[in-house]
Amino acid sequence: MDALALAQALIRRPSVTPKDAGALDVLEAALKELGFTTHRLPFGDIDNLYARLGDTAPHFCFAGHTDVVPVGEGWKADPFAAEVKDGMLYGRGAADMKSAIAAFVAAVAKTGTPKGSISLLITGDEEGVAVNGTVKLLEWLKARGEKIDHCVVGEPTSVGKAGDTLKIGRRGSINFRVTVTGVQGHVGYPQKAKNPIPALAALVSQLAAHKLDKGTDHFDPSTLAFTTVDVGNEATNVIPGEARAGFNIRFNDRHTPESLTGWVNDRAARIAEESGCTIDVTAKTSGVAFLTAPGKFTQLVSDTIAGVTGQSPFFSTSGGTSDARFIKDFCPVVELGLAGATMHKADECVAVDEIAALTDIYAALLAAYFAKPPL
Numbered sequence: 591m592d593a594l595a596l597a598q599a600l601i602r603r604p605s606v607t608p609k610d611a612g613a614l615d616v617l618e619a620a621l622k623e624l625g626f627t628t629h630r631l632p633f634g635d636i637d638n639l640y641a642r643l644g645d646t647a648p649h650f651c652f653a654g655h656t657d658v659v660p661v662g663e664g665w666k667a668d669p670f671a672a673e674v675k676d677g678m679l680y681g682r683g684a685a686d687m688k689s690a691i692a693a694f695v696a697a698v699a700k701t702g703t704p705k706g707s708i709s710l711l712i713t714g715d716e717e718g719v720a721v722n723g724t725v726k727l728l729e730w731l732k733a734r735g736e737k738i739d740h741c742v743v744g745e746p747t748s749v750g751k752a753g754d755t756l757k758i759g760r761r762g763s764i765n766f767r768v769t770v771t772g773v774q775g776h777v778g779y780p781q782k783a784k785n786p787i788p789a790l791a792a793l794v795s796q797l798a799a800h801k802l803d804k805g806t807d808h809f810d811p812s813t814l815a816f817t818t819v820d821v822g823n824e825a826t827n828v829i830p831g832e833a834r835a836g837f838n839i840r841f842n843d844r845h846t847p848e849s850l851t852g853w854v855n856d857r858a859a860r861i862a863e864e865s866g867c868t869i870d871v872t873a874k875t876s877g878v879a880f881l882t883a884p885g886k887f888t889q890l891v892s893d894t895i896a897g898v899t900g901q902s903p904f905f906s907t908s909g910g911t912s913d914a915r916f917i918k919d920f921c922p923v924v925e926l927g928l929a930g931a932t933m934h935k936a937d938e939c940v941a942v943d944e945i946a947a948l949t950d951i952y953a954a955l956l957a958a959y960f961a962k963p964p965l
């Protein structure tokens with residue numbers, strides 16, 4: 591089982607979300623060859639795959655996705671030809687994250703039958719809305735009474751080299767919209783109108799100036815960023831009746847969506863009272879903050895990486911959200927994969943040597959895990 595060849599075969603299936611384009615067929619065939627029992631689990635318009643080798647505990651799961659983001663503009667390489675040039679493998683999904691899946695499969699082939707179980711939980715819906723993928727796969731597993739003990743997500747979380755970073759958590763993300771409603775009127779008679787713009791400006795500056803926290807043991811400080819302020823008033827003689835703004839908060843384990851919504855509502859209510867405008871706040875959470883606290887499992891992964899690369903990984907909680915935010919409710923989960931510098935970009939690529947390095951790390955991890963399970 592050659593990791594590079596399998597990565598190339600996967601990249602040659604243009605599986606742009608929600609299309610599968612045969613990518614899961616390629617993976618399923620490779621896993622069957624290794625003795626895995628496979629299940630194809632289509633939910634809605636998304637195809638997914640669960641495969642398990644062995645039926646006893648401990649149960650080590652590798653989670654990931656075969657879908658990729660659209661090609662976009664500006665490629666010099668063919669995004670689905672999976673060509674190797676000067677030691678680099680080019681293609682959409684080379685970094686995020688078909689090569690990591692291939693590396694894991696090659697690692698299983700290297701280490702052989704486990705003293706326990708190895709599974710792969712692979713979705714075709716990570717880059718999309720993530721509704722018909724990992725969440726439903728996990729529910730399906732639970733309904734069958736299958737228990738995962740530990741999970742590694744193969745997202746491209748490394749910085750320069752495979753294994754230099756181990757993601758042990760992620761910040762949460764929540765989007766807010768605020769709408770300030772006043773009374774429209776003539777600019778010459780402002781006393782007969784109620785201008786929503788100064789009220790919105792006050793709210794924007796108060797929220798933007800507030801320090802949410804100073805960071806926690808494993809997280810950077812939470813951040814708030816305004817994404818838009820809209821009035822859209824073309825007239826020079828009209829005070830508008832409404833003004834809107836939007837912002838996103840990336841938050842650490844000191845906050846919850848409820849605590850943040852409460853804080854924003856509180857500020858908005860105070861400004862509404864002062865200004866006489868009404869302020870409507872809506873919030874949509876895309877993920878809560880989570881942390882796999884450093885312990886036996888993270889230590890095992892860290893020691894294994896150090897044994898292969900000569901350097902312990904940096905424990906990180908930065909970046910966007912990933913499907914690990916769903917898995918964390920079922921078992922300890924960390925993210926370990928390739929360097930992600932080119933993910934989602936034109937000419938996405940990864941060094942062939944790095945695929946081999948990640949294969950070695952995954953193989954060493956499986957060997958260490960089943961030799962002494964961190965239970």
Ligand SMILES: [Zn+2]
Nearest residue numbers: 686687716745
């Ligand atoms: Zn990804």
